[in-house]
Structures are given as structure tokens and as C-alpha cells.
Amino acid sequence: MDGGATGAVSLLRPVRAGNAFEETVERLLQAIKLGVVAHGEKLPPERELAAQLGISRVTLREAIRALQEAGFLDVRRGRYGGAFVVYRPPSPRKGDLRRAVNEMGAGGLDDALTFRMAVECGAAQILAGTELTEVQRETLASRLAGVNDAAPADYRRLDTAFHLAIAELTGSPLLAAACADARLRVTDLLNAIPVLQPNIEHAATQHAAIVAAILEGDPEGARRAVAEHLEGTAALLRGFLS
């Protein structure tokens, strides 16, 4: 034995994922793809956004320009101007999923699914074990209604919003960030498979079960409901892969 405590692998991992420009493009792209900034809306003003992201305005502008040239943003100047989101998630085509999986690299798919299972189950369980305020209950209900009423084109976005709401309602920013990260890692995959009516209906049942368990204060039930739901998604993905 080495006398060392751990695999040591996880702690000496990269401090930076890339340069500031690349990371910024990635971030904005995620915000757009997840629908945090919906179609037709605009990003915050450059100065403000640069401050939020902790980078200089110059760097932010480079990232915005890249996204503009790639067709995700429409930048208008002058008062009431800004960087407007123009992107619409394209209808998935055969082969998209395979491509997305390949981009993740070997093991990446299982890693992402496992991670997501762990953090989302944890979030639901913790939320179910908390005393909820009226406002929190309403938020939850409204997100659930949002997915159920979603037009097909908006389905993924509102589904994301539902899942993230659970994490955010726990009141733990770290946990919320982890769930957001987990969701991000599967977005490209989910966007690469069609949204089918039977799946939507199935998901709606499961979503309802999750919310019910949380509102009843049943941590164990909430956890199990989320686990089932995510296993369904995972199975769906694996199905399209074979």
C-alpha cells in the first residue's frame, strides 16, 4: 500500500476546464439549450453578465460573437437592444444520439446517468424531508403543471425546469448546481431523441408521483419515484442506442 488515503486521482484533476473564452461559450450555450433563456428573450446586458460570470467584458463579447456567428444569438445595439436567443432545438435525426454519445467519450454515458441518479434522488428525498412553505408548494405545483401543459417544442425545456425546481427548492445552491450539471450532461442526449406521446404520458404519471410524495413528506417514496423515473429515461436512451 501507498499509505496514501485515496485514489488521489480525483483531487489532482484539472483546475481549469479550458480557457475563459471556451468555458464562457460552453456556459452560454448550456443556458440557451436548457432554455434558461428562452427563445426570443435576451441575455442580461454585457456588463452585468460579465460581472455574474466573473470574466471581463472583452472575453464575454468574444463568446457572444462566436454564438452569434453560429446562429444561436441575434445581437442588436441601442437602447432595448441586447443578445437575443434565436436558437430552436432542431428535430432530432437518426444518428444524432450516437454522435452525442461518442462526443462524451467512453464511460461518459454511464457516468452521467449514475451521477444524475445520485444527485436527483438525493434532492427529492431531502426536499420531501423538509417542511415546505406555501410558496414552495405552489412553485412545485406550477412547474408540474408547466410540463403537463407543454407544447412538444417546449417539452424538454419545461421538463428541465421541473427537475431543477426540485433541486433549487432544497435551498442548497451546491445541490442545485450539481443537479443542473447532471442535467446538462444528458441534455444533448435527450435532445437527440424524439419526444413521443407515450413517453410523455408515462413521464407525467411519474412526475405526479414525485410531487405527491414530496408534498406528503415521504422521503423514501420521493426517492423511489425519482429513481424509477430516471431509470425510465436511462432505459429510453439505451433503447435508442441499440
Added chain:
Amino acid sequence: MDGGATGAVSLLRPVRAGNAFEETVERLLQAIKLGVVAHGEKLPPERELAAQLGISRVTLREAIRALQEAGFLDVRRGRYGGAFVVYRPPSPRKGDLRRAVNEMGAGGLDDALTFRMAVECGAAQILAGTELTEVQRETLASRLAGVNDAAPADYRRLDTAFHLAIAELTGSPLLAAACADARLRVTDLLNAIPVLQPNIEHAATQHAAIVAAILEGDPEGARRAVAEHLEGTAALLRGFLS
């Protein structure tokens, strides 16, 4: 309503936590405090470590020098030289905990504890739901034995190793990183309270229960055992705070 999907807060968070130098110092310090590189051992060679951390050698050297001047490292040159860990966790003194909590900022404590609860429970549950190889079983048993045999000065380090082993054995690097991160956020707090015999014994029982549940393939039991254990730790911390 804004039509936007989420609180939007979590996605537009800072891209960079600080400059490369600061982040590197932080990382290395964490590796030292967690005992990933134990007392008397040395860090990997500069060139190699710089590559692992994804930073330039110059920046890494600045960080190492800072830690050397702060008394954490002893740097020797020549063949068989290197940056040797010289740090020993100091015996906690009254007030250390309060100070550590204040450094986290308001809400930081609950956030960290909640996050840890979610990810570690998730990891244990997932691991218990997996078919384990003989090697995995042995690793788990050996980490458990490690904590139980630990000298007081080594207790925290080996406890960390035990908890992280569970996460790493899931085979999900993302989950392992999340657990490592969660642990990091409470290390300073744990290091600020004394290691007492009754607590060690209590923890030993709980650790054994966790391992037993995992080896039996009982996800629900493993999850509950970890939850109990972490609640104990949280209660301990809160106790010292009042």
C-alpha cells in the same frame, strides 16, 4: 411570469472561482489537508503535476512556493527531491470551529451539509445496488479496517479515505468528484473539533453498518445507514457550535 424556465441563478454563476494561482493553492491545500498526500510524502514532479492540473509550470511553482512559505511543504531539489508534505493537522482549539463556520458565510454550513447528505447517500445506495467484484469488496473492507485501526492523529484522514472509497467504487468519476467536493467543504469544520473516543466508537458502528448493507446488496439500508451517520456528524458539529 417570465416565461423563463428556472431561477436562472445557477447557470450564470462564475466561470472562474479566482485566478489560476489562487485556485491552485486551494487545490493543493485541500489535497494536503485531506491527506491525499500524507505527511512525509511528496507531490508529483512539477512538470507532471502541472499537466494534471492543467496549468503552466510557472503558476504551479508560485503556488508551491506559497505553500512552502506557509509551512506546508518542504521543497528539495536534485534527484529524489520534490515538494514534501510537512504539515500536521494542529490540535483544534476553542473558537476554531466558529471561525471556520464564519469563513463559509451565511447559509454555507447548511448548504454543505445538505449537499454532502445528498451525494454520499446517493453513492452508497448506488454502490449497494451494483454487483461488486472481489477486489471492490476487499477495497471496502480494507478502508473500513483502516479507520478502525487509525491512530488518533490519522483518524480524519482515514475516515475521509473510507467515505471517498465508497464514492469511487461506484465507478462514476463525476459522483466521486462531487463527494470529494462535499467532504472538502466540511473538512475545516471537522478539523476544528476534537476527535473523541465515544464519537469514534459510534462512528465505527455506523461505518460497519454501511459496509454491511453495501455488501449485502441492500441499497435502501445502505442509504439509511449513511444518512444516520451523516446526521450524527451534523449534530456533532451543531453541538459544538452552541
Added chain:
DNA sequence: CTTCAATGGTCTGTTTCCAGACTTTTGGAC
């Protein structure tokens, strides 16, 4: 006692990133 390989230590030019001041465009308010 010479050699050698592994390691930390130093130097140089380049690229990235930054802070902040300044300019231009735009559309609404008066």
C-alpha cells in the same frame, strides 16, 4: 570518482485576459 538521470530553478517571448475610458447606435419620452 565519474557519470547520469531526475528533479527543482530560471529566463524569454507570446498569448490571453483584464479594467476602464471612450464612442456609436437606437428608440422612447417630452
Added chain:
DNA sequence: GTCCAAAAGTCTGGAAACAGACCATTGAAG
């Protein structure tokens, strides 16, 4: 029509970070 405020667009000098070549030190092997 004029003015104004909010936004994007531009410029400059400096700091941070990097890549890569090279130097110096050390201790073991032969």
C-alpha cells in the same frame, strides 16, 4: 424634433498565464 438613457462597440495599456528552452543540484550506480 430634440434629448436622453440604455445598450452594444472600440481602443489602450498592463497584468496574468503560458510554452518551451535552458541551468543547477543532487544522490545513486557503475
